[in-house]
Amino acid sequence: MFGQELREARTRRGLGLRSCAARLNYSPGQLSKVETGKRRPTQQLARAVDALLSTGDYFERLWSAANHGVPSVASGSTDDPLIAHELPNGKVVFVPASRRQFIQGVGAAAAASLLSTIPAAPAAAAEVKPLAHFQAAHRLLIDTDNMLGAANALPGVHEQLRSLHSIRQTAQGQDGQDLVNMQARFAELAGWLCQDLGDFEQARYWLDRALEWSYPAGDPELTAYVLARKSQLAGDMGDALGAVDLAHAAARQAPNERIVAVAQTYAAHGHALGGSPDATEASYDGARSTAERFDGQSPWGVWLDDSYIDVHRAHSLSTLGRHDAAVETFRAAIAALPAGFHRDRGVYLAREALAHAGAHDTAAATQAGLQALAIARDTRSGRTATELRQLDTALADQGGQHAAAFRDAMRDATVIT
Template identity: 30%
Template structure:
């Protein structure tokens, strides 16, 4: 997935909330300047540069505030760009209580289904606030143990747990495009039980944990299909549910998946902040599999940020930890295996401009990968093909990409499809070679 698919800068978010293109915003700023008797030369390029980190001058900031109707009082003491308008997200401001979690789950279910925005909406201060609240607020699960509705049997809670396991395995094999409705339906049921059923403390804690699992899966599935804003909202709700369950390991898992979204859309430093927060929360109570997962995710973020030394330190830690036996590994860590760590290591090396080393890792992992991870297998085969192409081995690259293309016919994953599309663009200089012609014909037919 190209980093350009994500929009994280607050100015870009404010612009899109107002339905403005970069050209449109530039025109509004010029108009605001004219109304003050000042000619400004703001262009689309100016807006793009601001959205990529350049700070506009004081006069221009005043004009931008005028365009977005931001008062001087609102701006007072708040640095650029954090005073710009942002989405109204209850998951950021609802109290960190059991009741607050139920309210957020319900709101995200209602609005997340309709949210088609292809840009992220949590970054900077908003993301830091979310992470800090999760890390420092004491859960209040013990104070909310009774409802006003029917009792729930232990068998029903067990049945939901089995459905979650089945859904996780189905997502591994088929991708999230066809499963998101099922995940949301299960999450809706659990949310309703938490809000209305009479539950024991044990049942309530389990159901909050199940809500965290389901919201995390809903977030992953929506991210997998390019709906970044909705994905972040589900991840935020999942983090709250893990907090209400009193399960920091489960919250760390949520952050590990949310971090993939962040570094995939070009926000590696936010991804690293997520992982560091998770590592702090689980220190002294974690397991080797969880620690390996977090280290590997951190390595990916560091590779995206270009910090090779820190990336390889994190990879070495993940490699040392993975596979160490531990009786208390959480069931959701089933996928943290040596082939997955090798795949992530290969991806890091590819990001760091080491395609030959990346291909070695991809090849080792591919030989050990099981048949139950079709979506992941397709994704990494495409990355292997990219590594081969960067070494000018066009024939092998096209053969590997053809394998990935064959797997994509059986899954519904926009993320995987975007990766193969990116590979086809990289083939442009070689499009007249027989192997490239054959592959491109196959890609067009699918």
């Protein structure tokens, strides 16, 4: 099983046998024997594969299961959440786990209130309806990301994706379609988490998988939303044309006004990256008016409101060199941000600080930058870290007491290095 999983994982990432072997310090012949089951993998190889393919500890657990066995499934309290667990033969079972184990499974000491969203486990694993528990895990992992950061949520998302891949092999009919829809949703979430951590290549990989799986899921809203998310990623990567083109594709396919408005918001920043202020403002105006017309129901873009559009417009204003206007817009939008959006507040404060630096207000830039830095320590957001590194460079050019204080704080903040 280890060898088959390795071959499939490296193929999905576009790695040939020789290229993968070179990166793992193996000969192609040795790695081929591992993949075909003629050579047993070592724990060192398993860890190296996890590091190379960004798979958490998946391959190390495969190695451990093969060498030490898998713990037996024991009954648990009906108040415990269920965890999808893959056996060495590829079968997925849902086993009761203590709340402490579930928290550790997503990598953080999450608040007890998060766990209240997990449905109570049935008395026997055979009674479990997998979809409901994947939905519950998806909600909990989104909350984990919002409160504790992407690094704490991503291992849990990878675990659910692995379980979905296995359980889908035997699912048929509507059950199979529902599960591939859930698989696409987890892939979109993985893309978002990788994007926030600054790993744009992995973000693009997972968004590509989400788009691919959205078609057999038969969910046009999801397809359009993923296209909009790919536009947002293109904007974060500085790809002006890609951001605009993907946003237009999302708007063409969107079945409701809210997703169109999300796409218009991301298209606007693409126009800003391309240096087109008139197109930027027109796209933001379009996003506002389109969002106001939406009066239906949709699970996508529920966070889209005037404050969200404003904070993205502020980023675009700063990109266009209109730093004073960006500062005022950032301040108003950040003040209206809901309390639970801790990580996003850090990103926006860092961008506000950059706008202050662009306006040559070093003291205000330092103040906002230090607030963002404190949040970055908590959330380990790659997006915040990227903005703060740019601020560090900008303040180095300006000099002065305030700039020196921020730069000292940056040197002490290992999360940003």
